[in-house]
């Protein structure tokens with residue numbers, strides 16, 4: 116059973132996703148990271164994706180789906196996948212559904228619930244490691260990554276304009292997908308406004324019966 120992770124930007128989706136990946140030994144598809152990697156390529160496509168990401172808009176569906184399809188081809192048989200950052204709009208949910216069905220895969224979805232205000236505060240103040248990309252919250256006081264000693268920087272799309280655009284896209288485009296999964300009985304809800312440890316604990320309680 117695959118797992119689709121939902122949550123407003125800053126909800127801790129990436130942090131929790133990686134904890135779940137380790138606990139349940141799954142493969143992990145982080146859409147934003149895959150696209151950021153593509154955006155660094157010195158090609159026409161790379162430059163186009165870079166511009167879209169920095170403005171906070173969604174990258175065209177065909178580009179995203181091609182990356183997912185390539186990823187799925189390399190997932191070993193029997194390995195579950197955690198999807199982080201996809202689907203982000205209805206058209207993408209339909210493409211992803213079709214792709215998963217084609218590969219004979221089933222999924223559940225989980226959402227980390229967080230208010231817009233808390234999300235805004237977290238995004239404005241968070242920093243990431245320039246080398247290993249670990250995310251550090253506002254109250255982390257050092258300027259150096261505790262894992263790899265890389266320098267902590269602000270993500271280039273964590274600027275006020277882009278944050279506003281991304282949050283609007285979340286409500287306008289992703290929320291209808293979340294509501295659809297809720298109606299279909301595929302969605303599990305977790306309170307994302309707790310400490311990292313408390314959110315993980317709630318996730319384990321909900322997901323252990325499925326994955327352990």
Ligand code: AMP
Pocket residue numbers: 124146147148150151167168169171172173174175179200201202203207272281
């Ligand atoms: P994230 O790291 O999830 O915040 O994603 C960073 C940026 O990558 C987003 O603001 C979009 O520009 C792009 N992106 C991530 N996921 C998707 C997706 N599923 N569809 C289209 N664009 C995406």
